[in-house]
Amino acid sequence: MEALLTSRVVPVQVPFRKLSSLSADLSCLEIRRYPCRRGSVSIMNHPRLLRPVTASVQSQELSALGNQGNTVPSKEILDLWRNVEAVCFDVDSTVCVDEGIDELAEFCGAGKAVAEWTARAMGGSVPFEEALAARLSLFKPSLSKVEEYLEKTPPRLSPGIEELVKKLKANKIDVYLISGGFRQMINPVASILGIPRENIFANNLLFGNSGEFVGFDEKEPTSRSGGKAKAVQQIRKGRLYKTMAMIGDGATDLEARKPGGADLFICYAGVQLREAVAAHADWLIFNFEPLINSLD
Numbered sequence: 001m002e003a004l005l006t007s008r009v010v011p012v013q014v015p016f017r018k019l020s021s022l023s024a025d026l027s028c029l030e031i032r033r034y035p036c037r038r039g040s041v042s043i044m045n046h047p048r049l050l051r052p053v054t055a056s057v058q059s060q061e062l063s064a065l066g067n068q069g070n071t072v073p074s075k076e077i078l079d080l081w082r083n084v085e086a087v088c089f090d091v092d093s094t095v096c097v098d099e100g101i102d103e104l105a106e107f108c109g110a111g112k113a114v115a116e117w118t119a120r121a122m123g124g125s126v127p128f129e130e131a132l133a134a135r136l137s138l139f140k141p142s143l144s145k146v147e148e149y150l151e152k153t154p155p156r157l158s159p160g161i162e163e164l165v166k167k168l169k170a171n172k173i174d175v176y177l178i179s180g181g182f183r184q185m186i187n188p189v190a191s192i193l194g195i196p197r198e199n200i201f202a203n204n205l206l207f208g209n210s211g212e213f214v215g216f217d218e219k220e221p222t223s224r225s226g227g228k229a230k231a232v233q234q235i236r237k238g239r240l241y242k243t244m245a246m247i248g249d250g251a252t253d254l255e256a257r258k259p260g261g262a263d264l265f266i267c268y269a270g271v272q273l274r275e276a277v278a279a280h281a282d283w284l285i286f287n288f289e290p291l292i293n294s295l296d
Contacts, residue, residue, distance in 0.1 A: 070267075073283045078294060080264045081283070085241040087168055088232055088262065089161075090248030091179035091186055091202070093271040095193075097156050100181040101135055107149045110139035128180060128252055129224040132203070136216060143211035146184055155189045158270055160288035165193045167295050174239070175199065178231050180222050180252060201231040228252045232261040247291075251277055266291070 073081070092099045105114035117135045120126050141149075168175050175195050179186055179202040186202050204217040221227040221234070228246070236244055237260070246253055246262035249272050257265035267274075267281035268288075278284050285291065 070278075070281055070284045077264065077282050080243060081245060081266075081291070081294060084173060084243045084245045084264065086174040086176065086235065086239065086244045088176040088178045088235070088244065088246045088256065090228075090246075090250065090253045090268075091177055091189060092181050093249045094247060094268045095158060095161050095177065095189060097158050097271050100185045103153065104141055104146070104149055104185070105135065105139050107153070108139040108141055108145055113138050127225045128227065129218075132180065132216065132223060136213070140213040141205065142213055143207040146205065150184070150188070155192060157189070157192070158268075158288070160292065162193065164288045164292050165195070167292050169194070171295055174241075176201065176235060178202070178222065178228050178246075178256070180227070182216075201228075225252070226255055229255045229258055229261050232256045236260060249274060249277065253277070254280055257282070
């Protein structure tokens, strides 16, 4: 993974539709309390939220990558994709057009500093757990602030992701969400896509008795470097899949392609083109149409 240390990020322009004032029913918030050394902590889940706003993404010029060989899949790669039994998706900048923690930080007034840490983490230049802790320490989101964010901010899905997930499910292919983001923000996305909660592997924000931020659940495999790979290996071992694919944009997604894990890594660069990650992908895509069409 040494080649990832100098990864350059090429942002893709993503125009958004301006939202009117919207509200969500927060009566469905699930608050779970767990014991810890500081007392009890609350983990908030939000099973329902607003319908998504699907953004429009402009394709990134292929010349920016330099190596265009993996934009056209080989027969071997196509065969792997067509015979896949389970597909694991990254969420931030893949299923959704945002980096969830960046958006939450922006909402809390610390967007720029947190976004810089996110770029470093996704490029592979710092351990993920270090970057996660550092980012959260910059704004320490309270339970009330997360609730407010969820109320005012609907998920913004990448173009074509709903169609792709429907196609996979129609073909009896299981779908998972594996993210270094937070369940509180991913549960609404999973509900929209019809992905069961047990197929989500993500982090949990922890809150104290008064709703103050106290940290994140470090027992989650996705809270540290190599966590996505471990999650994929855990899924494969438990469900005995013969062929699995990982789709994402970052170094942590690429790590999931290893023995006992994903057989195929597809780099989605419709939001962010991380050059070193893309160069190591089995298949580089800028929208989901090639994946959808190849399943016909």
